[in-house]
Every structure is written in structure tokens, then in C-alpha cells.
Amino acid sequence: MTLPFDAVTKTGVLLPLFHETCKKGFAQGDNPTTIVDTFFSKYQARRNKESQINLLFRFIQYIERQVVLFDAIEDASFSTVNNMEGVGTLRNLKGSANAEGNLDELKEFLEEFKVRIVLTAHPTQFYPGSVLGIITNLTDAIKRNDLSDINNLFGQLGKTPFFKHKKPTPYQEAKSLIWYLENVFYETFGDIYNYIQTNIYDDGKKHNDIINVGFWPGGDRDGNPFVKPETTLKVAKKLKKAILKKYYQDLKDLRKKLTFRGVEERIIRLETIMYDYSINLKTKKAISAKELRAELLSIRDVIVEQHQSLYVNEINNLINRVHLFDYRFATLDIRQDSRIHHNVFTTVIDHLIASGNSSFPDNYHDLSEGEQIKILSKADDSIADLEIFEDEMVRNTLKTIAIIKDIQESNGERGANRYIISNNQTALNVMQLFSMLKIVAFKDELTVDVAPLFETIPDLENAPGVMEQLYQNPEYMAHLRARGSKQHIMLGFSDGTKDGGYLMANWGIYKAKELLTEMSRKYDITAIFFDGRGGPPARGGGKTHNFYSSLGPTIEDKEVQITIQGQTVSSNFGTNDSAQYNLEQLISSGIKNRIDGEKNLLSDEDRLVMNTLAETSYQTYKDFKGHEMFIPYLERMSTLKYYAKTNIGSRPSKRGKSDKLVFSDLRAIPFVGSWSQLKQNVPGFYGVGTALKQYEDKGEWSKVEQLYNNSKFFKTLLENSMMSLTKSFFDLTKYMSKDEEFGGFWNIIFEEYKITKRLLLKLTGYSELMENEPSGKASIQVRESIVLPLLTIQQYALKKVQELEKAGVAADDPEKLIFEKIVTRSLFGNINASRNSA
Structure with a gap:
């Protein structure tokens, strides 16, 4: 009740009365209009129409902030509600493996299994970055039970707007998600990996980077005309600067501890390099990630041999993080729709044929799909200047491919090495991109995985046939062999559910995975499934680790890769506790599926x-x-x-x-x-x-x-x-x-x-x-x-809009606009309150 609202001092007192009116009203079958009218006639009879509307807006603001408070309380109590050392955690896994004499099997599994969390900018989170920051601070204050701090944060919350007057740019979306990388994932991923290295392997050697991060903002061009090639490059630079800054901060902390002869000056040198590099990516003092790691390992040897292993764990932690995040922080995925590719590719082919010096025949467009695929797989044309294309979409699509190469040179190959084709329906969709990548930037060696995305029910059914056609192509198969005999395949729950309903979408994906696994194994290829999941069950959400532990041996399970977005980021990975718990649950789901595999087979x-x-x-x-x-x-x-x-x-x-x-x-x-x-x-x-x-x-x-x-x-x-x-x-x-x-x-x-x-x-x-x-x-x-x-307020306003429209009022009628504004403003609190849908 301490929120500082200037206009209505009694909001906090009146809201419980309104809440009670709603509860009683719905229980006796009243509609939202009757409920709102009853409240005003019973408790606020003197208010005029304008004053009533103002109070409804205040209620909306107040409820939004109540939701924030509850988010913070849940975050603060996460480790109380969830057993951080219980079933599905690494400590539990290690304990069970030790008790059953299976530690070597656990090590073997962790050496090949991977979990990838892919952050996307899909708009399901209505909190602006400033409010997310307040939630974090409020969570901390609640944990400490600091009433003074809680009070101040409430005051800040009351004054901080939730509503954005302008859409964010793709770069702003990327920056707000990089906040999670810097403030949660850097620490949590590092801690989990440190635990595996120290408590399960304990041999000081480099092991499989079992957890890694993917990143879509700035690279996801599907349906987003605002993502330009420059955006992709800018985001990649931001990711690199962000990870260099984290290394600098760790080295700065280490410098205070490693004050020994033969060590101190080397740490200071690295600290200076990382500081300069994080500010200016073109600095002449730059060193590679490989050189950074080698120097840290050399320093560790000196500490072990000459300084009684003092602070060796701290330097190990940094070595492990450099191994996990390299200079990329996250792998930037590129995504575009197959229909866009087709249009772009048609323009490119026409240009190459017109140039008179091309491997494409004049009648290319009249050929069958099979004949086109044969030509595409061997195409070795080049385009010297991408600016010659007048169409902006063509130019930007080709420039994005060229930029992937630039990012790989700057952030390492894994900085950007996967291109996802949305709405993928045929093998030709894949081969068009395959040849475009080679024509534009990867003539000598294609260091990019081409990943078709199958979403609708018909596309899921056709997927095995599409993949077999690709596996039978010698050139494409040679590419897969060079990529470790792995084929990335993305499957989307959202459009699958929208298209075919809940049961069919999930069963369709399950069956498609079985058939794609069988097809891939037939050609000695490991299918890497990447699931496009959202927060609510309707978009593939819910208890995702239960899904992965229930798949059985007929579905390839070397990796778990899932999209995380909006309220799922803040609810499942928004704090160190929740991120650690949910990541460990995903790791253990893979182990559980291996153990229970045969039990999960359907008769x-x-x-x-x-x-x-x-x-x-x-x-x-x-x-x-x-x-x-x-x-x-x-x-x-x-x-x-x-x-x-x-x-x-x-x-x-x-x-x-x-x-x-x-x-x-x-x-x-x-x-x-x-x-x-x-x-x-x-x-x-x-x-x-x-x-x-x-x-x-x-x-x-x-x-x-x-x-x-x-x-x-x-x-x-x-x-x-x-x-x-x-x-x-x-x-x-x-x-x-x-x-x-x-x-x-x-x-x-x-x-x-x-x-x-x-x-x-x-x-x-x-x-x-x-x-x-x-x-x-x-x-x-x-x-x-x-x-x-x-x-109730939202339905009340919607009903008013409908009544005014029936009465034939103009689109810009002031009363109608006010009620429409109430509807829009009321969307926020409800969506934010749904964070536990994930």
C-alpha cells in the first residue's frame, strides 16, 4: 500500500474492495460490466465518469506492480520451494552414481551430452529492462529481509513506467537479453561446469563443454524487416565486448589474490589487455582466446608448483569459463523464411546466368527439382560485389551471409555457425541456401550448419523424405561428414499447435523425431534436434525436462537444444538459483532417458x-x-x-x-x-x-x-x-x-x-x-x-468498445480511444503474471 501514486492516494485501500466485488460478482453469475458498475455505485458513488476511468487506470498500474512483487517473492524463495540438491541435480546424480558404482558411466555420458539454451527475442515478456532490474534488486532485498530497501524499491517501482511508447529495436532486444548472459549465465554456467570438472572428473583436463548458449536477437530475420546485416554485426560485437569485460572483471579480482612472484605481473598484463580489448576490438594488444587460455594454464602451473596451489580453484574457474564462452559468449543463429530465400535465389541465378559466365544453365528455372538440386550441389560461382543488386531484401540476405564469415573471424567459428530455414518444405529449400552460402562467402570450406525448420503438421510428415533426399546427395553428405556427421534439425511447437492442435502437434513432433532419427542413423548421421518451445504448454512449454526424460531410444538424444523466451527466461533462468536448478534438470533428463530408455518404448x-x-x-x-x-x-x-x-x-x-x-x-x-x-x-x-x-x-x-x-x-x-x-x-x-x-x-x-x-x-x-x-x-x-x-477491467473495456462500435461511432471517437487504451494497458499485468506457464 506504499506505492507513491500522486493522483489517487486510496488506490491500495480501494483495490481489495474491488477484488471482493469481482469475486462475489462472478460467483453469482454477473458480467464484468455489472461488476464494475456495482463497485462504483456501492463504494465510489460520487465519482464522475472521468474520475472512474482514472481509478481503473490506477488499479491497472497497482496490479502490475503487485505481480512484480510476487515475482520477486517467488524468486527469493526458489531454493526453499525447490530442493537444490534433490532429484535431477548434479549433486544427486553424482551421489547416485557413486552409490551404484556407475561413476565411469556418468563421466562417459557427460563427455558427449550437451544442453543448449537458445535465447530468442520473441515478445512474450512485457517487462522493460528497468523493471527486470528492480525485480532482481527486490528479490535480493526480500532475501535479506531489508524493509528499508524494499520500501525504496517499491517507490522506484511506482515511478518506473511499464509501458513503452516505441517498439524496441532488434539491437535493444539483444542488449536486454545480454543482461542475462552477464548477470546470470556467466556465473551459473561457470559454476555448473566447475562442479563437473572438480567433483566428477577431478583430473585438471579439458572436458566437453556440456552447456552452451545460443542467441537469436540480431540474427533472426524471419518476419522481422528491422533486422539488417549491420544489426547482426553490431550484436556480435556487443556479445564479444560483453564476454571480454567479464574476463577483465575476473582478472581484476584475481589480481588482488595472486600477488606472488612470477604470477602478479602476468595477471596484470592480462587484465590490461582484456580491459583495452573490451573497449576497442581493434586494439593492437589483442590476444586470441587460445592464447588467453594457454597463459592462464601456464600461470596455474606456476601456482601449483611454486605457491602451494593458493587460489588455484579461482584460476580454474576462469580457465573453465574461457573454455565455455570463448570470445563469442553465445552462438548467434541466423534465421530466414524459405520463401524469402527462394525469391533472393531466383534473382541471384538470373544475375549469374545473365553474366554469361556461370555454372547454371539458361533453362535452370524450367528444370525439375531433382535436376536443380544436382546443379546447386556443385555450383561454384562467385559474386564479387553484392551492391549490384537493387532489391534491398536480396542485398541484405546476401550481406548477412558475408557477415557470418566476418563474425567467425572475430568471435571464433562458433560465434555464428548455424543458419535456420523457417517454413522448410523441400530439399530444394535447403540446397538453395547451401549453394548461396558457398557462392557468397564459403567457397573453400562451408563452416556453417544448415538447419531446416519443420513446423506445420504436413511439413513434419514430409520431413524424413526431405532429409533422405539430402542424405543421398554426395556433395551435401561430404559437407555433413566435414561437420562431424551431424545434421541440425529444428522442430517448432508454436505453429504446430496453432496449425494442428495440442495433441497432434506434440505427437506429430514425436513421430517426426523418431522417423528422422531412423533416417539419419541409416546414413550414419547424428540428428541434432533443436526444439522451438515457448512458455505455455500450447507452445511446447510446461515441464520440459519431463519431455526429454521420456523420449526413449528411438529418438536421438545426444543434445537437448531449446528456445527460451520472454517470461520463460525470467522465470526459469532469471536468477542464479533457478538457472542452475533448471539447467541441471535438463542435464539429468538426458541421463534419465538413457537409463530408462527401454521403459519409454511405446508398445x-x-x-x-x-x-x-x-x-x-x-x-x-x-x-x-x-x-x-x-x-x-x-x-x-x-x-x-x-x-x-x-x-x-x-x-x-x-x-x-x-x-x-x-x-x-x-x-x-x-x-x-x-x-x-x-x-x-x-x-x-x-x-x-x-x-x-x-x-x-x-x-x-x-x-x-x-x-x-x-x-x-x-x-x-x-x-x-x-x-x-x-x-x-x-x-x-x-x-x-x-x-x-x-x-x-x-x-x-x-x-x-x-x-x-x-x-x-x-x-x-x-x-x-x-x-x-x-x-x-x-x-x-x-x-x-x-x-x-x-x-474484469479488460472485459469491461472490451464490452464498451463493442457497444460503441455497434452504435457506429468513429474510429477516433475520444471515448472509444480511452477504452481501447484500457484494453492495451491491461494486457501487460496478465501476461507477466503468466510467467509460471513455463
């Missing part, structure tokens, strides 16, 4: 049941998506069109330029987010209930029970779906059931929700949802309670 009967469930839910979801009210409902009854106004990400909120809403143009984040704001988490459960009911109706319920008891994969899927159901609150929009136009459609959704909830409880034997996850359930309940007034 033919279980596989048939899983397949039938997925197909039924797919058809149910497709029928729902095809309903004539589906698009109008999203467009007029949800917050979809307000997402673009939030200025939280640099990307446009939809792909196409059409004024009309086209389903295929919809990005997954606003799509999933709009259902979340309505508290109808459709993408996380729709079709699941109908699929289960089919078995109940046929009297074959025991088959579903058998699948649930046998399959950890299926169990994990349903537990994550339960989270989506737990966060649904249909009383909020019950008024829509009586709407002439949309009532029938709303009832379809509600019926599916009821069926899914009833059958999931029946299957699990729980009396309530998420019964087996008390802390997660409690967190959701507190958060949902905090945002209840916010959602």
Missing part, C-alpha cells in the same frame, strides 16, 4: 491409442478452426488486435500485409496470448477431451488408462494440458454465451473445456487439477487472484 497397442487420440483431436481442432465464427471471435471478442500496440517486440504482430485477418498470417504468440487473456486457454487443451471421450463412449477406457500408466510422454502431455485448464476461467466471459452472434461459439469452447477437465480428472484419479504439483498450483492460484480485477 504397438499404446502407439495405436496415441495415434487415434491425436488424429481425433486434430480433426476436432480443424473443425473448430474452420468454424465460421473462429476468426470473427478472435478479431472482435479477444485482445488480438491490441497486441501490436503494446510495443513489446521489434517484430510486426502478423506476417501478411492484408487489412483482413488471415489465419495463416497470424503469429503464434498473439494467437496463444489472446486466448490466454480471455482465460480460455484453447490451444493448450482443445480436442483433448473429445479424443478421450471417444474411448469412453466405445467402452475402451482401459486402453487410455494403460497408455497413461505406460507412457511418461503421454503423462507429461496431459499434466501440461492440466496447467492450461487450471488457468482457464470461463466465468469471466460467461456473458458471451448469451450473445446473439457469438453465444453458440462460446458454448462450443466451454463444452470442450468441461469434457477435457472431467476426463483428465477421471484418468489421473485426481479430485482437482494439478493435485500432484502443489507449489505450481499454489503459484497459479495467487497469480490468478492478483489479476482477477485486471481481467
Whole structure:
């Protein structure tokens, strides 16, 4: 109640009354308009219309900050709620391996297994950087129980704006994510690796860098016209400067301790070099990462031999971090859509053919796909000057390829060595990029992994055929052999769910991984799967480590690679405790999958049941998506069109330029987010209930029970779906059931929700949802309670906008604009409160 709001001193006193009015109102079936009107007539009858609106805005501001407080409290108590030495942690793994005499097997596993966390700038986090900083400081103050500091931070919070008036640039997005690299990952990754080196290997040798970071901001050009080649280069330089600065700070600390003869001056020399280098990347004093590591190892030898190993652990920690992060800090991925590549490539071919000195025949465009692939695999043309292309997209795409080479020379090969093709449908999509990379910058040796991204249900089904075509190409295969016989393949959950519904997306990816593993092994290639996961279950989120421990031997599992974005970064990796815990859980999930591999194999009967469930839910979801009210409902009854106004990400909120809403143009984040704001988490459960009911109706319920008891994969899927159901609150929009136009459609959704909830409880034997996850359930309940007034205000404002539009008011009507502003502002608190969806 101490937030310093100037205009309304009683906000903190009035909000609990409004909260109570909302709770009672929904319990007795009132709609949001009635609830808001009841509150004002009962407690604030003297307020005029303008004063009422002002109070609603104050409530929104206040609730946003309540969410921040709860985030900080959860972060502060992370190590209390989660056992930092319990199941799935490295200490537990080592203890078990020692007790069972399996330490050598554990060492062997850790020598080849990898976890890569890939940070993306997908806009699911509504906190500006300044607020994230306050959360960090508030967490620390709560841990210390420092009331004075907490009070000051509340004051700062009250004065710090949450709303951005301008979209961030891709570079600003990169900078805000580099904050996590500097303040969390540098320390946590180092600590985990130090523990493995010291407590599991303990031999002073260099071992597998089991954990590493990928980075998309500045390199992800898919659907983002604001990411230019210059942006990519600028971000790569920022990453390098950031890691050099961390090394400088560590050397500065070491200098105070290593004050010995034959050591001190060498540390001072390195400290000076890193300081100069972190400021000016062109400094003549620069040394390579290899030279830095060699000098540190030499200094360590002197300390061991001449100075009784004093502070040897501290210097080991720095040596390990240089091994982990090199001069890149994170690997910058490049991503672009196959359709853009096709257009760019067509222009390039036309230019080469016109030049009269090309390996491409004049009739290239008329040839079959197979013939084109044969020519592309052998193409050895060059383009001397990229500026000759007038089209900006062509120029920028080619320049980005050239810049990859520059980044590799500056930050090391792993600074940027993967190019992802979105919307990959054919082998030709891959070969077009393969040849473009060679034509533009990598004529002698291609040091870039080409990674197709398969997302939609048809693309997932076609993926094995696409990969076999590539594996049968001698030139492409020679490239893979040179890259360690590994093929990176990305699979996307977001568009898969949007396209095919929850069960089918997850089962489609599971089956695709099995077939891609089989296909790759047939050609002696290791498939490296990279999962594009978001925060909520609808986008592949939920308890991800449970997924990886449930895959079985038919899916390649040498590496776990996942995208982390928005609230998932702050909730799962925002503090040293949470980052360490979740990284260790991912490492142990790989070990668990190796141990339990055979147990995770699905029997033919279980596989048939899983397949039938997925197909039924797919058809149910497709029928729902095809309903004539589906698009109008999203467009007029949800917050979809307000997402673009939030200025939280640099990307446009939809792909196409059409004024009309086209389903295929919809990005997954606003799509999933709009259902979340309505508290109808459709993408996380729709079709699941109908699929289960089919078995109940046929009297074959025991088959579903058998699948649930046998399959950890299926169990994990349903537990994550339960989270989506737990966060649904249909009383909020019950008024829509009586709407002439949309009532029938709303009832379809509600019926599916009821069926899914009833059958999931029946299957699990729980009396309530998420019964087996008390802390997660409690967190959701507190958060949902905090945002209840916010959602009520949002629905109230949406209803007012709809009424004014029906009355035919102009688009720029002042009253309408005010209510639209309320809707936009209310998006923030609700999304931020959903951080535990990850």
C-alpha cells in the first residue's frame, strides 16, 4: 500500500474492495460490466465518469506492480520451494552414481551430452529492462529481509513506467537479453561446469563443454524487416565486448589474490589487455582466446608448483569459463523464411546466368527439382560485389551471409555457425541456401550448419523424405561428414499447435523425431534436434525436462537444444538459483532417458491409442478452426488486435500485409496470448477431451488408462494440458454465451473445456487439477487472484468498445480511444503474471 501514486492516494485501500466485488460478482453469475458498475455505485458513488476511468487506470498500474512483487517473492524463495540438491541435480546424480558404482558411466555420458539454451527475442515478456532490474534488486532485498530497501524499491517501482511508447529495436532486444548472459549465465554456467570438472572428473583436463548458449536477437530475420546485416554485426560485437569485460572483471579480482612472484605481473598484463580489448576490438594488444587460455594454464602451473596451489580453484574457474564462452559468449543463429530465400535465389541465378559466365544453365528455372538440386550441389560461382543488386531484401540476405564469415573471424567459428530455414518444405529449400552460402562467402570450406525448420503438421510428415533426399546427395553428405556427421534439425511447437492442435502437434513432433532419427542413423548421421518451445504448454512449454526424460531410444538424444523466451527466461533462468536448478534438470533428463530408455518404448497397442487420440483431436481442432465464427471471435471478442500496440517486440504482430485477418498470417504468440487473456486457454487443451471421450463412449477406457500408466510422454502431455485448464476461467466471459452472434461459439469452447477437465480428472484419479504439483498450483492460484480485477477491467473495456462500435461511432471517437487504451494497458499485468506457464 506504499506505492507513491500522486493522483489517487486510496488506490491500495480501494483495490481489495474491488477484488471482493469481482469475486462475489462472478460467483453469482454477473458480467464484468455489472461488476464494475456495482463497485462504483456501492463504494465510489460520487465519482464522475472521468474520475472512474482514472481509478481503473490506477488499479491497472497497482496490479502490475503487485505481480512484480510476487515475482520477486517467488524468486527469493526458489531454493526453499525447490530442493537444490534433490532429484535431477548434479549433486544427486553424482551421489547416485557413486552409490551404484556407475561413476565411469556418468563421466562417459557427460563427455558427449550437451544442453543448449537458445535465447530468442520473441515478445512474450512485457517487462522493460528497468523493471527486470528492480525485480532482481527486490528479490535480493526480500532475501535479506531489508524493509528499508524494499520500501525504496517499491517507490522506484511506482515511478518506473511499464509501458513503452516505441517498439524496441532488434539491437535493444539483444542488449536486454545480454543482461542475462552477464548477470546470470556467466556465473551459473561457470559454476555448473566447475562442479563437473572438480567433483566428477577431478583430473585438471579439458572436458566437453556440456552447456552452451545460443542467441537469436540480431540474427533472426524471419518476419522481422528491422533486422539488417549491420544489426547482426553490431550484436556480435556487443556479445564479444560483453564476454571480454567479464574476463577483465575476473582478472581484476584475481589480481588482488595472486600477488606472488612470477604470477602478479602476468595477471596484470592480462587484465590490461582484456580491459583495452573490451573497449576497442581493434586494439593492437589483442590476444586470441587460445592464447588467453594457454597463459592462464601456464600461470596455474606456476601456482601449483611454486605457491602451494593458493587460489588455484579461482584460476580454474576462469580457465573453465574461457573454455565455455570463448570470445563469442553465445552462438548467434541466423534465421530466414524459405520463401524469402527462394525469391533472393531466383534473382541471384538470373544475375549469374545473365553474366554469361556461370555454372547454371539458361533453362535452370524450367528444370525439375531433382535436376536443380544436382546443379546447386556443385555450383561454384562467385559474386564479387553484392551492391549490384537493387532489391534491398536480396542485398541484405546476401550481406548477412558475408557477415557470418566476418563474425567467425572475430568471435571464433562458433560465434555464428548455424543458419535456420523457417517454413522448410523441400530439399530444394535447403540446397538453395547451401549453394548461396558457398557462392557468397564459403567457397573453400562451408563452416556453417544448415538447419531446416519443420513446423506445420504436413511439413513434419514430409520431413524424413526431405532429409533422405539430402542424405543421398554426395556433395551435401561430404559437407555433413566435414561437420562431424551431424545434421541440425529444428522442430517448432508454436505453429504446430496453432496449425494442428495440442495433441497432434506434440505427437506429430514425436513421430517426426523418431522417423528422422531412423533416417539419419541409416546414413550414419547424428540428428541434432533443436526444439522451438515457448512458455505455455500450447507452445511446447510446461515441464520440459519431463519431455526429454521420456523420449526413449528411438529418438536421438545426444543434445537437448531449446528456445527460451520472454517470461520463460525470467522465470526459469532469471536468477542464479533457478538457472542452475533448471539447467541441471535438463542435464539429468538426458541421463534419465538413457537409463530408462527401454521403459519409454511405446508398445504397438499404446502407439495405436496415441495415434487415434491425436488424429481425433486434430480433426476436432480443424473443425473448430474452420468454424465460421473462429476468426470473427478472435478479431472482435479477444485482445488480438491490441497486441501490436503494446510495443513489446521489434517484430510486426502478423506476417501478411492484408487489412483482413488471415489465419495463416497470424503469429503464434498473439494467437496463444489472446486466448490466454480471455482465460480460455484453447490451444493448450482443445480436442483433448473429445479424443478421450471417444474411448469412453466405445467402452475402451482401459486402453487410455494403460497408455497413461505406460507412457511418461503421454503423462507429461496431459499434466501440461492440466496447467492450461487450471488457468482457464470461463466465468469471466460467461456473458458471451448469451450473445446473439457469438453465444453458440462460446458454448462450443466451454463444452470442450468441461469434457477435457472431467476426463483428465477421471484418468489421473485426481479430485482437482494439478493435485500432484502443489507449489505450481499454489503459484497459479495467487497469480490468478492478483489479476482477477485486471481481467474484469479488460472485459469491461472490451464490452464498451463493442457497444460503441455497434452504435457506429468513429474510429477516433475520444471515448472509444480511452477504452481501447484500457484494453492495451491491461494486457501487460496478465501476461507477466503468466510467467509460471513455463
